[in-house]
Every structure is written in C-alpha cells, then in structure tokens.
Amino acid sequence: MTTLRSWLVGSLASLVGSSAAIPALAEPYLRLGVGADGSTTSTFRDRNCQATNPPALFGCGAGRNGQPLQATGAFGTGAVLDAGLGYRLNTWLRAEAxxxxxxxxxxxxQANFLQSAPPQPVSANLSSVAGFGVGYIDLPRLRRVQPYIGAGVGVARNRISAVSYNFPAIAPDAxxxxxxxxxxxxxxxxxxGVAIPINEQLSLDLAxxxxxxxxxxTDSGSASIARPTGNRTLEIAGTQAALQTHGVMLSLRYAFR
Incomplete structure (x- = not known):
C-alpha cells in the first residue's frame, strides 16, 4: 500500500510540477460499486430521413399517430458495475478516474409505420462501457455522514444488437x-450521495x-423482411437514439493511508 501511495503521489507531483503542491491530506483511494439504473424515454429515428441510397427506414413523414415516423420506447433497467481510482486533493475536493x-x-x-395497424413492437439488446474523469465536492458532515456532489465527463461506447420490428396485425411472424x-x-x-465511514480506511457510498x-x-446494412408473401432483404440506412439513465449506486471506498 505504501508503494502504491508513493507512486500515485509521485505521479500527481509530476503533473503539477512539485510535490509541495500536494495537500497534506492528499490520499489515493479505490472504489468498487454495483447498482442499477433505468433509461429515460428513447426514440429511434433515421440518421437522415431523406436518405435514398440506401433508403431511410422511417422517412420524413408522419406515422399512424400523427407523430414523426419513429420507434418510441426505453432501454429498461439493468445492472451497473463501477470501478474508480481516485485521489483526495484536500479536505473537500476529490478527483476520480x-x-x-x-x-x-x-x-x-412501439413503432408507428403507416403500413400496419398497431401494435408494432420493437426490441433489441444493448451493452455500454464508459470512462469518466469525475470531480467530487465533499460537503459539511451531518454527524458521521459525509454528503457529496460530483460531475464528470468522458467517453461511452454503446453496442446495440440487431433491432426487430414486428407487425402482428399483418401476420404473427411478420x-x-x-x-x-x-x-x-x-x-x-x-x-x-453520502459516504458512511466503516473504519478509518473504509467507507460505504450510496449515490x-x-x-x-x-x-x-444502428449501421446501414441489409434488413431482413419477413411477410406472408415471402422473405426478402433490402439495404437500409442507419438509425439513432439517445441513451440517458437515472440510477442508484452502492460502493465500497478504500483509502490508502
């Protein structure tokens, strides 16, 4: 632990130019967490509704419900796994990767294509990996509990499986x-969130x-079309949707002192 702390202190010192710039209370920490979050409403639309080569999936017109042609739904609720390596810069400020x-x-x-009556269920699977640089401000303690707020920016890599649009009003397998x-x-x-100390080095974070x-x-590519009259393929342009989530995280934070 002493070696890891010395390495982290030395690395931070090289970034700021001098070890004298590191606060006396500076300390590295490791945080591991698990949680769950759910997505807000997410709508798939064409990346370019005017695309013709290959053609757009939805197009620029209005659907059966009078809204723009689209698929509206959500990515549901799923597990979140966290790992953070952080550094306490002083009594109130922390930085974390x-x-x-x-x-x-x-x-x-549900989609709103004109060619079929509702329902028009839409389904797909998704995974996401993200890395952030996060800053935290530790607020005044409430007895033994340490409230905090934070914000971060980074990069996310989102992978979605093939997206299936179904039309049971046409046929069960359409x-x-x-x-x-x-x-x-x-x-x-x-x-x-709040941090609840367990001992001098370990705390429980709820956020x-x-x-x-x-x-x-989704990428441009071949769409597989199944209808009672037969099956065929057609090149289709890509679509896109936003991914935004709300969630609760439970973490253990270990300070290297």
Whole structure:
C-alpha cells in the first residue's frame, strides 16, 4: 500500500510540477460499486430521413399517430458495475478516474409505420462501457455522514444488437430486422450521495447518478423482411437514439493511508 501511495503521489507531483503542491491530506483511494439504473424515454429515428441510397427506414413523414415516423420506447433497467481510482486533493475536493459497465439492457418500444395497424413492437439488446474523469465536492458532515456532489465527463461506447420490428396485425411472424451497431462518443454524468465511514480506511457510498451516455446507432446494412408473401432483404440506412439513465449506486471506498 505504501508503494502504491508513493507512486500515485509521485505521479500527481509530476503533473503539477512539485510535490509541495500536494495537500497534506492528499490520499489515493479505490472504489468498487454495483447498482442499477433505468433509461429515460428513447426514440429511434433515421440518421437522415431523406436518405435514398440506401433508403431511410422511417422517412420524413408522419406515422399512424400523427407523430414523426419513429420507434418510441426505453432501454429498461439493468445492472451497473463501477470501478474508480481516485485521489483526495484536500479536505473537500476529490478527483476520480471512473470505469462504468452496463452489460445488458433491453430496448422495448412501439413503432408507428403507416403500413400496419398497431401494435408494432420493437426490441433489441444493448451493452455500454464508459470512462469518466469525475470531480467530487465533499460537503459539511451531518454527524458521521459525509454528503457529496460530483460531475464528470468522458467517453461511452454503446453496442446495440440487431433491432426487430414486428407487425402482428399483418401476420404473427411478420417482421423487419435491421443491423445493429457500435457507437463511441461524448458522455457525462451528475451525481449526489453520502459516504458512511466503516473504519478509518473504509467507507460505504450510496449515490444517485444521472448519466448521458450519448447516442446509440444502428449501421446501414441489409434488413431482413419477413411477410406472408415471402422473405426478402433490402439495404437500409442507419438509425439513432439517445441513451440517458437515472440510477442508484452502492460502493465500497478504500483509502490508502
């Protein structure tokens, strides 16, 4: 532990130019957490509704409900796994490199195509990996409990499986399945929580977190179309949706003292 602390102190000192700039109370810590979050409403639309080569999936018109042609739903609720390596800079400020993994989310929604009566269920699977630089402000203690707030910015990589559009009003097995895709882009988060000390080095963190994980995109590619009259394939342009979540995290934080 002493070696790890010395290495982290030396690395921080090299960044700021002198070990004298490191506060006397500076200390590294490791945080491991697990939680769950759920997505806000997420709508798939064409990346370019005017695309013709290959053609857009939805197009620029209005659907059966008078809204723009689209699929509206949510990615549901899933587990979140966290790992953070942080540093207490002084009595009230911390910085942390955070890795966040969401292994399995399920998109469930409804489309509004004109060619079929509702329902038009839409489904897909999603995973997301993100890395953030996060800053925390520790607020005045409430007895033994340490409240804090934080914000971070980073990069998220979102992977969605093939997306299935089903049309039971046409036939039980009528469907259109389009390619999935992987997207990397800007992500950010806001958080607020409390730390409950267990001993001098270990504390329990309970936090609320809002995460904007950027876009989810499907690639241009072959769509598999199944209808009572037969099956065929058609090249289709890509679609996109936003991925935003609210969740609760429970973590153990270990300070190297």
């Amino acid at each position: 955070l890795f966040s993994y969401r292994p399995a989310y399920e998109y469930r929604g 469907s259109t399945t389009i390619a999935g895709g992987t997207t990397t882009g800007l992500a950010w988060l806001l958080t607020a 609320y977190r809002y995460s904007d994980l950027g876009r989810v995109q």
